[in-house]
């Protein structure tokens with residue numbers, strides 16, 4: 001069954017994971033596309049850096065103690081010998097703009113691993129992603145394995161991370177199937193060839209393919225893997241690890257690419273799901289075939305409300321000439337039909353050539369088309385939810401009702417985009433000011449007031465630690481401004497100034513009354529507001 005929308009824990013990750021390239025997407029995965037070497041840096045593969053980053057973040061886990069794991073603490077551990085190289089800050093640079101309290105840095109590191117393995121296997125391996133990782137607030141203990149250590153030390157360190165001796169062999173092979181060892185970072189393993197470019201001695205002959213060549217070439221003795229056959233015997237850790245069970249596991253991996261990929265998929269999933277005790281991961285992020293976006297409800301003087309927004313539809317549900325219509329259920333909650341009284345509101349949604357997104361793998365789990373809609377309904381009728389109908393050229397229609405109850409769109413507490421705006425700073429200034437207007441239905445029930453909760457990155461106490469934002473809530477009450485004549489809506493407003501342009505992440509509006517009455521609405525992005533560079537005018 002399809003997931004039911006919305007889901008605060010996974011919706012943001014769902015967007016980042018499946019909408020990779022195209023209409024208003026993050027474009028993070030584009031850096032990993034084709035598992036290619038970086039332009040002008042023939043030794044650097046972003047996907048390989050993202051995979052190594054995830055391992056180094058996880059590798060200090062102590063599963064018995066319940067500490068460490070995927071928690072982005074790697075960003076506080078840059079000064080350690082065990083974290084030589086640029087991979088970690090490079091990974092951060094690729095994802096940091098998308099850190100919100102619904103997509104932690106550690107979640108984004110897991111996402112980057114999923115992209116890396118997906119891109120390097122061209123969509124063959126889609127490691128299941130969960131959300132909910134919690135970012136560390138400082139460095140953890142050290143303990144990332146290093147090439148000069150002996151096999152006993154490596155075995156003990158993987159055991160601490162939760163992987164037995166056989167899994168250690170497999171996991172190292174899964175890591176060392178893309179990328180290689182950089183001469184500038186490990187000159188004692190790979191002699192420096194040319195200091196002006198990023199050079200690597202690659203682990204196998206298919207440096208940009210997540211495949212079992214690393215195992216095949218090791219087994220048949222043709223490998224050029226510097227950690228297996230490098231001139232420096234002390235740092236031949238792959239050699240010691242791959243032969244530690246007499247060569248059985250690496251032999252099995254060499255014998256079957258299917259076995260290699262299924263083993264890696266399973267172990268890498270476990271690797272990114274290794275989190276400190278007490279951290280609860282979400283369910284696996286599943287794709288919504290139909291997903292609302294940018295919903296905007298504006299109430300107006302003439303006693304109507306305008307409903308506008310976007311629905312993202314998986315192309316698998318569409319034909320070239322599909323018609324998309326939305327049917328809005330009234331505030332009373334009664335499902336609407338052609339014979340409803342009042343008649344149900346229907347909007348035809350339209351699309352444009354530019355309103356498409358895809359993923360960077362050829363074997364893409366889904367591509368999407370975005371449809372926008374705009375209609376109005378009497379305020380007295382209101383809205384509570386909607387269903388989406390897709391009709392093909394023959395007139396056959398399929399409806400999508402979000403698991404039965406429609407896509408919820410309660411009209412009690414709604415930011416008013418048409419009355420709100422954002423002032424961006426003039427050149428050389430920093431303040432960004434939000435002028436927010438919220439329409440509240442039957443406001444008298446909310447005797448304890450209405451407030452907005454913003455989440456601001458706390459200033460780092462130590463500049464070395466500014467790598468990860470930690471969000472703290474800032475609560476701002478809204479002031480009543482006026483009633484909308486002839487309706488039960490009242491406008492509330494606030495003005496809120498912040499000094500940072502980054503992290504324009506979700507904020508909540510909450511209304512509270514007696515008897516536990518509480519309504520809240522998460523407003524997803526400042527960037528939707530008129531005046532902001534990305535506002536959509538539907």
Ligand code: HEM
Nearest residue numbers: 048049051052055085145146147171172175179180181182
């Ligand atoms: C005993 C365990 C391990 C040791 C000693 C080790 C050591 C190394 C070293 C020295 C490099 C070269 C890094 C550079 O030059 O930037 C490297 C690269 C890499 N390692 Fe490991 N590694 C181990 C396990 C793993 C595991 C378990 C994974 C992932 C599952 C992994 C993933 C990678 C990747 C993807 C690269 C290539 C990075 C690039 O090309 O930028 N490694 N490893």
